[in-house]
Structures are given as C-alpha cells and as structure tokens.
Amino acid sequence: MEATTGDTGRFSRDFFARDTLEVARDLLGARLVRLWNGRRLSGIIVECEAYIGHDDTASHASRGRTRRNAVMFGPPGYAYVYFTYGMHWMLNVVTEEEGFPAAVLIRALEPVEGIEAMRELRQADRRHLKDRDLTSGPARLTQALAIDGTFNGADLITGDLLWLEPGNPVPDHWVARGPRIGVHYAAEKDRTAPWRLWIRGNPYVSR
Numbered sequence: 001m002e003a004t005t006g007d008t009g010r011f012s013r014d015f016f017a018r019d020t021l022e023v024a025r026d027l028l029g030a031r032l033v034r035l036w037n038g039r040r041l042s043g044i045i046v047e048c049e050a051y052i053g054h055d056d057t058a059s060h061a062s063r064g065r066t067r068r069n070a071v072m073f074g075p076p077g078y079a080y081v082y083f084t085y086g087m088h089w090m091l092n093v094v095t096e097e098e099g100f101p102a103a104v105l106i107r108a109l110e111p112v113e114g115i116e117a118m119r120e121l122r123q124a125d126r127r128h129l130k131d132r133d134l135t136s137g138p139a140r141l142t143q144a145l146a147i148d149g150t151f152n153g154a155d156l157i158t159g160d161l162l163w164l165e166p167g168n169p170v171p172d173h174w175v176a177r178g179p180r181i182g183v184h185y186a187a188e189k190d191r192t193a194p195w196r197l198w199i200r201g202n203p204y205v206s207r
C-alpha cells in the first residue's frame with residue numbers, strides 16, 4: 001500500500017488504520033525519528049508487539065476505557081505512551097479504526113542518527129555501553145530518544161518532534177514471530193499468541 005503522504009516522507013494515516021498485525025509487520029525496518037534540541041535522533045525498528053481489542057487480556061484495553069488508555073481508542077497514527085513499574089515509559093502507535101482499541105508497542109531499535117546524544121540521554125558510560133544496548137528494549141529506547149509522557153496523544157503523522165518514516169522493506173523470511181514478553185498475567189491464549197515480531201538475527205533485538 002501507499003506508505004507516505006504528500007512530500008512529507010512519513011507514513012500516512014491510512015497506513016496505521018489497518019489490521020494491527022499487518023501494521024506491526026510493516027513497521028519492521030521503518031525509522032522512528034525524534035527531534036531533540038534541534039537534532040535528529042533515530043533508529044530502525046527491529047522489534048515490536050501487537051495489542052488488539054477488548055478481548056486481548058494482555059492489553060490495557062481489556063479493562064475498558066480509562067483516562068490512562070483513552071488514546072488507544074482514538075484515531076490511528078497517534079502515540080500511546082504510558083508509565084510502567086514506576087520508572088519506565090513505553091511508546092506505542094495506535095492502529096485500526098477509531099473506537100477499536102489497538103496499538104503496536106515499539107520494543108527495539110537499531111540506532112542510526114544521534115548515537116552520542118543517545119548515550120548522554122541514557123547517562124551511559126561511553127567506554128562500556130555498546131551501541132546495541134542503547135535502544136534494545138522498550139524502556140531503553142524511550143530514554144535514549146527522550147520520549148516521556150508528554151508525547152501521549154502526540155500525532156505521529158503531523159508532529160514536529162516525533163514521527164515515523166518508511167525504511168527498507170524487510171523480506172518475509174527475515175521476520176520472526178513469537179509470544180509477547182512480560183504478559184504472564186494474561187489468559188493462556190493471549191500469553192502464547194505470536195504477536196511479537198522481530199527481524200531475525202538482528203543484534204539490536206531485546207534480550
């Protein structure tokens with residue numbers, strides 16, 4: 001499908017208004033971009049997870065609409081950012097039609113632009129932290145790209161601080177699928193659903 005709109009070089013709203021698993025599949029290889037202090041920080045998406053509908057007991061939406069998860073019920077192409085474990089921000093992209101709660105959690109990036117700035121934001125020891133550890137996990141990547149709760153509800157189509165750009169398509173034989181991580185509380189059907197997708201063999205995938 002047509003991935004961009006106009007001359008923006010970004011994904012269109014229609015790209016996100018599709019089946020969530022299709023969106024998750026097509027986000028592999030795409031680029032997440034954060035404009036921070038006038039600098040582009042970006043990375044290639046190498047791992048993500050889908051959360052789909054009211055009946056997905058691993059999803060926040062299974063509890064009904066609340067102030068916290070309201071963005072999930074909104075239009076596609078917006079950021080759903082939430083705080084977890086009292087210390088980590090998580091970045092999701094809302095998918096499907098308005099009113100149906102679904103989103104894709106961005107789990108890992110391969111850093112491309114602004115790597116030294118990412119090190120500063122991670123407050124990392126430059127001598128010891130490897131590039132692959134900067135953004136290999138949903139909490140790490142939000143810290144490395146200075147993404148926090150102020151981005152909850154941000155429009156990723158028209159926003160000027162956070163957006164997504166198409167990248168190089170990932171061949172099907174490079175795509176691996178398996179159960180989502182950290183959803184032990186969910187029903188068995190949802191714990192075992194192969195809704196985590198990643199680029200096979202990529203060293204930046206979370207461990």
